[in-house]
Amino acid sequence: METIVRQQLAELLPQMEVCPCEKCQLDIQALVLNSLPSHYVVTEKGEMMTSIDQTLPQNQADLYAAITKACVLVGSNPQHDLN
Ligand SMILES: [Zn+2]
Numbered sequence: 001m002e003t004i005v006r007q008q009l010a011e012l013l014p015q016m017e018v019c020p021c022e023k024c025q026l027d028i029q030a031l032v033l034n035s036l037p038s039h040y041v042v043t044e045k046g047e048m049m050t051s052i053d054q055t056l057p058q059n060q061a062d063l064y065a066a067i068t069k070a071c072v073l074v075g076s077n078p079q080h081d082l083n
Pocket residue numbers: 019020021022023024025078080
């Protein structure tokens with residue numbers, strides 16, 4: 001799940017007018033992960049994992065919307081001083 005978000009972020013961030021520093025990217029990533037509805041599955045080893053079915057268009061749209069929202073939020077209120 002986190003990998004999917006990271007991939008989508010890497011694709012979308014260049015199109016967003018947002019600070020490209022690591023701090024802001026991590027903030028955005030955290031916001032996206034927190035805002036997404038997660039589907040929890042327990043593996044055979046008993047580990048909790050989150051997964052999202054990327055083949056569903058609705059999930060792609062949700063992910064895109066969450067990333068856009070997080071970029072706007074962080075971009076308008078960065079957690080550090082801008083030079
Ligand atoms: Zn930044």
